[in-house]
Amino acid sequence: MKLPLNDQERFGLHLGLVARLWRAEIDRRLAAFGLTESRWLTLLHLSRLAEAATQRELAEAVGVRGPTLVRTLDRLEAEGLIERRTEAADRRTKSVHLRAEAIPVLERIETTAAAVRAEIFSDISHAEVTTCLRVFEKIAGKLGGAETTMQLTHQIPMDR
Amino acid sequence: MKLPLNDQERFGLHLGLVARLWRAEIDRRLAAFGLTESRWLTLLHLSRLAEAATQRELAEAVGVRGPTLVRTLDRLEAEGLIERRTEAADRRTKSVHLRAEAIPVLERIETTAAAVRAEIFSDISHAEVTTCLRVFEKIAGKLGGAETTMQLTHQIPMDR
DNA sequence: TAGCAATAGGTAGCTATCTATCGAATGTCC
DNA sequence: GGACATTCGATAGATAGCTACCTATTGCTA
Numbered sequence: 001m002k003l004p005l006n007d008q009e010r011f012g013l014h015l016g017l018v019a020r021l022w023r024a025e026i027d028r029r030l031a032a033f034g035l036t037e038s039r040w041l042t043l044l045h046l047s048r049l050a051e052a053a054t055q056r057e058l059a060e061a062v063g064v065r066g067p068t069l070v071r072t073l074d075r076l077e078a079e080g081l082i083e084r085r086t087e088a089a090d091r092r093t094k095s096v097h098l099r100a101e102a103i104p105v106l107e108r109i110e111t112t113a114a115a116v117r118a119e120i121f122s123d124i125s126h127a128e129v130t131t132c133l134r135v136f137e138k139i140a141g142k143l144g145g146a147e148t149t150m151q152l153t154h155q156i157p158m159d160r
Numbered sequence: 161m162k163l164p165l166n167d168q169e170r171f172g173l174h175l176g177l178v179a180r181l182w183r184a185e186i187d188r189r190l191a192a193f194g195l196t197e198s199r200w201l202t203l204l205h206l207s208r209l210a211e212a213a214t215q216r217e218l219a220e221a222v223g224v225r226g227p228t229l230v231r232t233l234d235r236l237e238a239e240g241l242i243e244r245r246t247e248a249a250d251r252r253t254k255s256v257h258l259r260a261e262a263i264p265v266l267e268r269i270e271t272t273a274a275a276v277r278a279e280i281f282s283d284i285s286h287a288e289v290t291t292c293l294r295v296f297e298k299i300a301g302k303l304g305g306a307e308t309t310m311q312l313t314h315q316i317p318m319d320r
Numbered sequence: 321t322a323g324c325a326a327t328a329g330g331t332a333g334c335t336a337t338c339t340a341t342c343g344a345a346t347g348t349c350c
Numbered sequence: 351g352g353a354c355a356t357t358c359g360a361t362a363g364a365t366a367g368c369t370a371c372c373t374a375t376t377g378c379t380a
Contacts, residue, residue: 007289008277012182013201014296017223019179020367021303022172027335027368038336041173055359063177068337070360084359092345092358117168124298129167131291135284136174142280143181180337187338187365198366215329228367230330244329252328252375324378331372338365347356 022120029112033105034079038064038072040109043081043098047106052087052095081105189272193265194239198224198232200269203241203258207266212247212255241265 023037030040045061046053053061059069073096076082081102084094098106121129183197190200205221206213213221219229233256236242241262244254258266281289 007286007293008281009273010293011281011289011296012273012277013223014293014300015182016179016197018296018299018303019176020223021300022175024368025303036335037176056357063173063180064336065338066359067339067361071336074360090346090358094359113169113172117172120299120302121168121171124295126167128291128295129171131288132295133167133170133174135288135292136171136178138284139178139280140174140181143178143185184338196365216327224366225368226329227331227369231366234330250328250376254329321380323380325376326378327376328374329372330374332370334368334370336365336367338363340362340364342361343359345356345358348354350351350353 026113026116029116030109033108035105035109038068039076040105042069042072042076043102043106044109044113046082046096046098047102052097054087054093054095055084056093058096186273186276189276190269193268195265195269198228199236200265202229202232202236203262203266204269204273206242206256206258207262212257214253214255215244216253218256 026040027036030036042058042062046058049057049061055066055069055073059066062069064072073082073084077084081099083097083099085097087093087095186200187196190196202218202222206218209218209221215226215229215233219226222229224232233242233244237244241259243257243259245257247253247255
């Protein structure tokens, strides 16, 4: 039973581990600014989406389920970084907006993320990165179905 | 601000997402047998470690911290799949042992994991897998320090 | 050998993810 | 136009990861 692992087995085991290490590192660097990955990732996607994104659109962009985003937004709203507005057109939906207070925070996020990337990728070639991305998208295509693939490539259709 | 993402940015964003999809898929397939990833992963590592592994050694193999393993072992012990024994040599440590009831469960895990791998990797070449593994280990080396690198390559030193 | 540092496992509490479900609002189809 | 299905955001509860701290035991060292 105590066989050495083959490469496919090792891939499965290491994927989750590296993802946890990555998240922990970013959390560590941004903790001093009161940010965790789920919060800064949400802010970042919000800044890159069209104006007046709904919670549903934002959740899809970030890659989490609705209830997960609800709690993240609760915290960001309590911290005064975003606000939710009920839209007259469809009173079920709420649009999410960055507040002015979020601008310096976003700048800090961009700076820190760039520094982490420069450090992490210093000895990883561009070809290696694109290979990983191709593998990620193949896996997401199989596991997540069409929606996730579109989400991964940031081609979110407007009519969903 | 609404710039397209470069490949390094996309890598960071997709890593966590694919890891969550992967975990959700395996949990879905093994849920019918009362297993979740943390539990079957722990059983699998236990079956591949030397006899009488301590909790510390097992935690390092699985890649989680001590308190995380404590809860997982609590559940596995309650389900009758493993048992903890206090060793006379060092009464601080407890060795973890598979019980006979775990054998069919492990067979089910191995079968299911092999099926998932065959499906996921059907259109991913061996070269792509090894490139990803090389990237994972470079990142783990930078983020996790020496111990994690050793853990990733399964060269756990005996004298720690 | 007495005291103190280090180690193993456990507990408490935080964050974040998920599924299942709910209420309100909207849309659709006879 | 009324009944039913769908969609959106929120809530509840489960699981799993972490750090910080605690107790018991071991071992080193002055």
